[in-house]
Structures are given as structure tokens and as C-alpha cells.
Amino acid sequence: MTRAEFEKNRRRFGDDIEAWPAPFRRQALEFLAPQANADPDDVLDGLVREAALVEEDGALARKVMARIDRSAARPSLVPSFLVAPAGIAACAAAVLVAATVAGYQVARLEDQPQDSELLALASGERLPDDGSSAIIPDPGEEDSL
């Protein structure tokens, strides 16, 4: 019996192995005999440990040492916080804020002619072709002052 078969039978017949049908009970008890006193969670953890194992890579130490030597031989000119994800995010945020402010400034400059055009439209004046202000002071108004 394998662990998988044991778990399948446990789901089928319940946690109490003594209540299992005889042939399954015998197999289960044989399966559990070597680990009779072990905690079932520990047994499963052992299986996970065994299943998780990866091939030993003897080159790990060599590669780490090479990386350490490389980083020691080539000191970076860029501050380390700038290459970290948080540093990159901070730089991106700063660029975004600068672009937004610059956008507002440009838009404000372009607002001026638009305002005068709207005012001309409201007062029923024709817009001059040379781009000068459309609002011409009323001569009568000047005299009255």
C-alpha cells in the first residue's frame, strides 16, 4: 500500500482504521507499522521533504564566490537604492509628478488666448486675424471717464 492508497481509503472509510473492512485494515496496519508512533503530520512532512529534494548542484559555491568577486571588483557608480524596486518606483513617481506639473504649466500658457477668444465670442466681436486682442475699448466709454 502506498501513501496515496492509504489516504484514499482513509477518505473512504474514515479516520478510525479499526473500523475499516478487514482486508483494507490489514494493509493499512502493515503500512503504518513502521511509523506506528509517528505523528501523521510528521510522516506527511517527511514525504514532502523527500518529494521536494532537488539535485545537488556542486557548482553553487563556485558561482556564489564568482558573483562576490565580480561585485567586489566592479563597484557600482549608481547608488544601490536606485536599482532596488523601491528606488525605481520612487524615480518613476518623481518623473510622473514632474511631467504633470510641466503639463499644467504649458496648459496655463495656452489658456490666455483661449480666454480672450471666449470673451470676444461672448461680446459678439469678430476675432482679428493678426491675433491681437479682440476687445476694443468703447470710445464713448473713454470720454465719459
Add this chain to the structure above:
Amino acid sequence: MADEASRGDDELLARIAAGSQAALSALMARHGRGLRTFAARYLGHAADAEDVVQEVLVTVWKQAARFDPEKGRASTWLYRITVNRCIDQRRRRALRNFFGLDDLVEEPAAQEADAEAATAAKQELAIVRDGLSRLPARQRMALLLRAVGELDIGAIAEVMGASAGSVEQLLVRGRRALRDHLADAAAGRERKSS
């Protein structure tokens, strides 16, 4: 080297902080495989795991002086760095996948289960690996820290930045899901053979 191997982790870290490469080699010999196993099974990519473990050990080399034995065990500190690097690596991978820069997907463990049918024991291990790869990331992390890192509940909680209660919950759910997966695989095999 034999001398370094007999030292405790705390002492090795103190010597690494003082610039001893022999101490780093001894620490790698002791924990390198565990860290690599954890990273490989958590990330599902051997190459990413290799990168992560190299990064972790370079970090240990540079920051060994920051380890304080009063605050916890060396293995907890090592796994904490590894967990943080693994999370960063998963985010990078997800971002690359999102922008279509990467066509790598998680290892198809189910195929591995089919390919590795030489013996019942091997097949069972393949089924466990398959089950592990299907667990939610935090359940998988908790189970691997327990089984591979052999950390206790308190240490796992510290590594994961969670409470002991939630780690216990993660372990209970992860083990239950793994048992269910084993049972399903056995039932599937039985159906196939009949």
C-alpha cells in the same frame, strides 16, 4: 574547512561578517541545498531558484554583520531572506508574463507525475510534487518551510510575517489539500486500471 564545518551557524555568520570565505562555504554546505530546494519548489522554476539562492548567499556575505543571534536563529534569518527574494522573483516573473516578455509557466508537475511512473514510490513522490505545485502560494510556503527548512511554527510565523495561528491554519489546510490530492490520484489510478 573541516574546522569551519564544526562551528555553529551563529559563529559562521560572525566569521563571514569578518570576511571569511571559508565560513561562507561551510554555511553554503550546511544550508545551500535546503534553501535551493525550498526556492525551487516554491517558485516552480529551477533556474529562478538558482538565481535566488545565489542572491541570498551574496546578501549573507554582505550583510552578515546585521544578523543578531539574540533576535532569532540563523536558519530563520536565512529563510527569511530567501522568502523575500522568492516573493520579489515571483512578482518579477508575473510582471514579465503580464507584458508577454516571458513565455515560461510553472513547471508542469502533472507531466512529471506521468513520466516518473517507474515505481510506485517514485510515482508517489511525483504526485506529492504535483500536489505541492497546485497549493496556494502561502500554504506551499508554510509547508516547505516546515518540511524542508525544518522550522517550528514560531520561526515560520517570523519568516512569513504572520501570526502563529495563521501559520497553523495554513499548515492544516495545506496538509489536508495534499492528502486529498494523494487520495484523488490513487482513485484515478484505480479507475484507469479497472
